[in-house]
Amino acid sequence: MNKDNKFIPKASIGKDKDKNGQIDRKSFIGWLSIGWLAFAAATGGYFISMIRFLFPNVLFEPPQSFKIGEPSDFEKGKVDLRFKKQYNIWVVRNDEGMYALSTVCTHLGCTPNWLSTERKFKCPCHGSGFRISGINFEGPAPRPLERYKISLASDGQVIVDKNKSFKQEKGEWEREESFLKV
């Protein structure tokens, strides 16, 4: 094949224009910055709307602070299961007073069952056992059940506030709010 016959493709862009029409280095960096800024703004906007999504306008969950009735409604030495379904708490009353236990197992978060004959909370997932006080004594649970803030309202009813929890292993069960003397 002759060298003259060889087809040499020519760039079509900027063919009709002179050098002024081409993008020089300075404007290239300018356009690049604008492009990246637009990209960052768009992803940032999406990200913000995603974060916003985590905080819903309406929350269909029971209030975190609620009244559970008067102390006389609760029998001594018994675990009250009435608030387990709605509020995820057990209310226990003993000779000295009352406390509210979380129904979340401290091992992996299943809901234990109260076995009234054995007098213990027993988790059906991995066999953790807790005494009526909430102290862990068998199975893999590493720490006791958490207690919630409990107090008396002015009308004589007991208020449980789940916003504040007390961990035994940090010595928080000594605090006054974790136990209601009756």
Next chain:
Amino acid sequence: MLGLIKDFIDFLTTPTISFTLLTVLTPILFPPTDWFDKLSRKLKVDKLWTNKGGFVGLLLITIFMVMGYTDPNFSKILMKPDNFPIVLLIYSMFFYIWWGMKQAYENDARLAEGKKPNEYHDPDDKVLVWPDLVYIEFIALLLFMVFLIVWSLLAAAPLEEPANPASTPNPSKAPWYFLGLQEMLVYFDPWIAGIVFPMFIIIGMMAIPYMDINTKGNGYYSFKERRAGYFIFMYGWLVLWVYLIIVGTFFRGPNWNFFGPFEFWDPHKVVALNNVNLSEYIWVIGLEKPLPSNILLREAVGFLVVFAYFAFIPLALSKTLLKSMYEKYGSIRYGTLMFFGLSMLALPIKMYLRWVFNLKYIVSIPEWFFNI
């Protein structure tokens, strides 16, 4: 008579006994050294990897299953639609291991006689991917789809009522393929059994090709070429994974207590399980002092034990028992192998510590969510 056999099987499935039996049996089934190989041949265990042995094995499993389906207690567990895959698993695990081991033992015998392995015909005798392999795969796929459709028509999906936090099913079981993990979670803190160990399993299996520096035994079934590797893998796979799935399915009843397969699932079965941490053993029971308030001082012995386990044991073995292996493998390969091997072995060790000494955690720092 049948009652006695059932009681005996219930007794054998007690975790301490069944685990000890399996741990003793694995090196005889998959002998890692000459000594075990001789023992295996003396006890005629190697006969299991023949046609007759396979038939006897399948027969024993089937007798056990028939006994289960006719038993009022065990049939309730066996007939549960969730548990059907486990019956399949027991049969298929046995069949495929037997099949592979049979061919491996035949090849080992041929190689010992100076013959070529069974798979060797002619270097030019090739099998093409298309159409040979792809056709087989396509037929297998069709058959499997037919099986799945028939299964889904015959048995209804085991769906339950909507979740209710006030009534947890007792026992609460994970899907069958997670029951090995759930069993591990009984003995370890969630972040170890749920995150660290599964990661170690995956990374450890990915590391196997880099640990194996033996060039022999490629392209044909052979047991003898990497018998120690077979043994370690089979112990981890058969005992620590498959058997734990079987334990989780068949032997775990209400309140996650152990039950023999023919035992009635009594929700009020009383099992004394008062668990004690190592720090409590040392300070409260040993030294008769209250637990020190300094967390690190309290758990010092636990940390020491864990450190010695992972650092001292490999070091000591590299100087004594495994000296030749250490020299052949080099320090990095040897260290990695030891680390993953000891991590695997930590599971049965922890299980025995729990069963025998009621030991809960070796290092127990609930304040920092750190328990080993």
